[in-house]
Amino acid sequence: MFSRRIPRHAQTNALAGAVEALRASGTPFADLTESNPTRAGIPYPAGLLAPLADPRALRYEPLPFGLGSARAAVAADQHRRGANVDPEQVVLTASTSEAYSWLFKLLCDPGEAVLVPRPSYPLFEHLTQLEGVRAEPYALEYHGRWEIDVSTLAAAPSDARAVVVVSPNNPTGSCLTAAELDRLVALCRDREWALIADEVFADYLFESGTLPRASAASRGVTDIASRAGVLSFTLAGLSKTVGLPQLKLGWMIAGGPRAERDAALRALELIADSFLSVGTPVQVALPELLRTGAPARAAIQARTCHNLDVLRDLARGYPACDVLHTDGGWSAVIRVPSTRTEDQVVLDLLSHERILVHPGYFFDFPREAFLVVSLLPDRDVFSDAVARLLRFC
Template identity: 25%
Template sequence: MSPSGVRRQWEVVPSDIAQKTHNPLRNVVENLRLEPNPEKSMIALSIGDPTVFGNLKPPVEVIEAMQESLLSIRYNGYAPSTGHQEAREAVARYSSSAAVTVHSQDVVLCSGCSCALDLAITVLANPGQNILVPRPGFPLYRTLAESLGIHVKSYNLRPERGWEVDTMHLEQQIDASTAALVVSNPSNPCGSVYSRQHLRDILQVARAKFVPVIADEIYEHMVFPGQTFHPLASVSDDVPILACSGITKRFLVPGWRMGWITIHDRHGIFETAGVRAGLQRLSQRILGSNTLVQGALASIFTRTPEKFFQDTIMTLQCHANIAYDMLKGAKGLTPLMPKGAMYMMVGINMAEFPDFASELNFVEQMVTEESVFCLPSKCFDYTNYMRLVLTVPEEQLREACHRITAFCKRYHRPEDADSHKGNTDVVETCTSNCSAALRESRDLIVPKDASISP
């Protein structure tokens, strides 16, 4: 700009927020050389959208609830920025239990759980402060925070203990600038489900350091038989919590973009600090979530049969068993049996694959030769693992595991007997009867939209 303050040429630049925004997952994937074998159909075990393969569908009751909302002509206009009262009441009832009570004034409806996480991070942290996120962990936490100038620090999860939080490392990561702790349970990418006692241990660190918690619970209740989902708020007596969830995963409707924040503030800490009012103001930036879905929420929650949830869980557990049983025999791999969600982490003993410099090269070459794509753990700020999605139809999953096993056999170079093992297998095989009849699905490689990131 000239000294007079008048522009004499175009000087348009992207904003600081735009320049700081990046998705680590997308950055990793787009820099991979993904050239599938033309002689083999592509099997993408990378896509975190349970609907894309066509074998998992929402129940008819959910579809009918949306049709009724649309035909009622009651939900075509704007809603209050935090959501219609009846929709917030429905979420409050859905989120309440014997251990925790949620009121409608504790609910902020958002455009998907990702939007809920965005608001939760934005309301608690300022530029220059930091938030703590799990490693390995969902990359969107970093994307949202760093775009706002908020630093991200990672605390370690322990694969040998079912991906529990290393609470000692967590405590060491907290400093005077830490604004919030993000806890993911059940976990993407690990498929872990935390016990009540472990959640207490995490909360004890937060309590001792006076750090509020953002609970990412989008996979709530998606736990395998024998496991129990404990909402973090049901365990806390005094730590203030913003719990983020939605209907995306459990009800198999990610494109409907309906999520929420539930505020848990038993001692008025958020109230005194103005966090509630801050969420109200931030919600006015997005002007509310999808009103048609809001109109259907009460019916979605009350009409969805329990059998639908049970069938979905049994399918996911069945697929986890298949992948675990098939890959535990693959040379150089250590699958870790998940306890819930839709994912399995598989350790790669890179010392036994000397042809590859990292797990990035490993999965890249596996696409080239076998047309099977798993997300490398670099996407989740981790090394020497890959993440498998368990929502693919059974036939494709079995074929993918056969190809992965063949690929490992081809490149495996055993270490000496006295050398270390790369990963520790800490779970036992589960068995179940699985249906052989699954619907046909189209072959997919990673699309250019954001569907791989959830």
């Protein structure tokens, strides 16, 4: 009855069933999968949402790429990362997920492939399938740091149209190095792939001053890809940069050779004009939100840095558990002894310790046993739960 683009209903797995049962019985548990900053006790500045009531929002201007003032605010905000962006390159969307869907429509015919990192954000499977395209994984390998296994990219199918990089990646926290970016851009040029750089977590680097790897974010993928003659799109949005996912505003920044970039923008305009999905109040408020939201970003950054330090400190007492190296983002990966399956570990943690974590397979880790914990939860909840988790594993 329904199209093949609709993902099959995943059967409720044992973990989801166990969580549901705990919730139904009102049993409290420490949720180390919480990735929603608005539920993590982050202090937001008073009056942060007041600009949403600006009376200028009473006037509706159906502009496919969004209001000029909002696009200019996104472009100006890129200066924080040392990138020079013209507001004409900025396309507003309702979310990063929507930006992906527009880009897959733009770049791929039905059935063609998009290259996505593995392990990474599990939504890629759905986002591609819903557009009638295939997600083909390329590998990230861990050798004390996560690195792209370029051989898996070089072996990509011939109908690949774009490669997605996530920097910092979710959940590994790995940033693209300058050398990786150079190799990637060279491959994109040879194979005529567009480069899609997901930088939603680019504001959240753990040791930005001392990072040995030039984070793609700090150098600006758009600049580098453009200089190399590669069509590129950099994605981010309010959901992470100010911790406001409920406002539904994301953006993409188009880069590349002028003629190609302009042609892409003209085609994107047709797509955007068919949806006009971004609400006016949030566009009007954007310049102010980006300015006054900085303390929320700082609070999230302080929380994730603190929780990562706590995790690393505690893990020193448990040599069998290894907190994998991370450059940034909102989560951490713990390698635990693989004496039980990941499924068994997460189920036992929930039933014996009342701690919920994600198993590595949720993010398509190639082998077991990895646990993924969010670094957003309240400090006390996090440190108590992580201490018990490590003891348990």
